[in-house]
Amino acid sequence: HPDIARVCLRPLPVLKAYRQRLSSFLSGGEQQMVAIGRMLMSDPEIMLLDEPSVALSPVAVDIVVKAMLELRQRGASLLLVEQRTDVATRVCDRLYVMTHGEIVDEMKPETIRSGGMSILNKYLG
Secondary structure, eight states: OHHHHHHHTTTOGGGGGGTTSOGGGSOHHHHHHHHHHHHHHTOOSEEEEEOTTTTOOHHHHHHHHHHHHHHHHTTOEEEEEOSOHHHHHHHOSOEEEEETTEEEEEEOHHHHHTTSOOHHHHHHO
């Protein structure tokens, strides 16, 4: 329904310019935003997102983060797999670190934002 599409795509305004194009002609980042827009249209209670910032420009990452935050405000839960801690700390309430398929640590975003811990130093250094 067109009205539902307009409401759901509000957090992704850049897609409006491409509404008459086939997604196969869009860049990887634009295709990623189309996929997120499709998820928004289903008004999910839970979203599973695997590296939503991959192949996106910094501007596009900000747009996607705003869309995820809007979903959270609507009451949706997000399970986010993300290597970029700057994205994860903006969106998540809790962060889990996995190594070799096992959770090895849990922390709050504030721990990373305050500079209290470098994940790379702790686990790789």
